[in-house]
Amino acid sequence: MPVPNERAKPRLVVYGCGGHGKVVADIALLCGLVVVGFVDDAMPEGSRVLGLPVLGGAAWLEAHRSEILVALGVGDNHARRRISALCERLELTLATLIHPTAAVAESARVGAGAVVMAQAVINPDAQVGTGAIINSGAIVEHDCEVGEFAHLSPNATLGGAVRIGALAHLGLGASVLPGKAVGDEAVVGAGAVVLGDLPPRVVAVGVPARVITQP
Known part of the structure; x- marks a missing residue:
């Protein structure tokens, strides 16, 4: 039986690794997406949340913007709007x-x-x-x-x-x-x-x- 090609699935990062971000990541996994990790401006790079790595902050997004989808994992409404505006500027697709x-x-x-x-x-x-x-x-x-x-x-x-x-x-x-x-x-x-x-x-x-x- 052929092994599914994980690389062919959309690769996603969750912006925000607090409690709300954990729930968002869990939904993405249940939907069959490949979650490569979290992006967070406050959490140290290399930390792990739900077994997934914290990849870095906004600078990481800019360096990898051609490769990923972004899920908004921040509960605060105004912060979520700011992250969305950043993603729009970087021409990233929101999941x-x-x-x-x-x-x-x-x-x-x-x-x-x-x-x-x-x-x-x-x-x-x-x-x-x-x-x-x-x-x-x-x-x-x-x-x-x-x-x-x-x-x-x-x-x-x-x-x-x-x-x-x-x-x-x-x-x-x-x-x-x-x-x-x-x-x-x-x-x-x-x-x-x-x-x-x-x-x-x-x-x-x-x-x-x-x-x-x-x-």
Whole structure:
């Protein structure tokens, strides 16, 4: 029986080797990609995470940019956007990763560099922007829009036709009722229930969610 040619598969590095980066690397491996290691600007080169090497920082990417795909392995929304911009400047391709147990409708659209984690659901005609995170068990109902570099934490739930702005963050188990909007860079606390539209750059917590910090 022929041995699969690993060199023929896409070779991928994960930018960021913290906890979020570990989960991203695990998804990539489950998807059958060849993960050659991590890139991280803070971790010493030669360290090992999940048995994979830390190859270096941004300079390593520039030296190897013709050979690899890059997965965004940083949980912080703004940092993830900065890494994406670096990859764009270096003309590197961002990997879009979807866990094998996630349910993604055929008509849904998931942008470049986004990660959809275990048991997440993305229903028909939903759109997930570039670099967004749909974390474990999160639900994105029909016709939702999740903005670029937003993050839905584990078990967050969006009712139908919800709009989540760019760089917004929904905490663990937060919910947004159908048809409501959360503005760019807004933060919704863990377990909060959003009953009405939230403006950009606010922090809202509680049931119902109330704004506690204004921009």
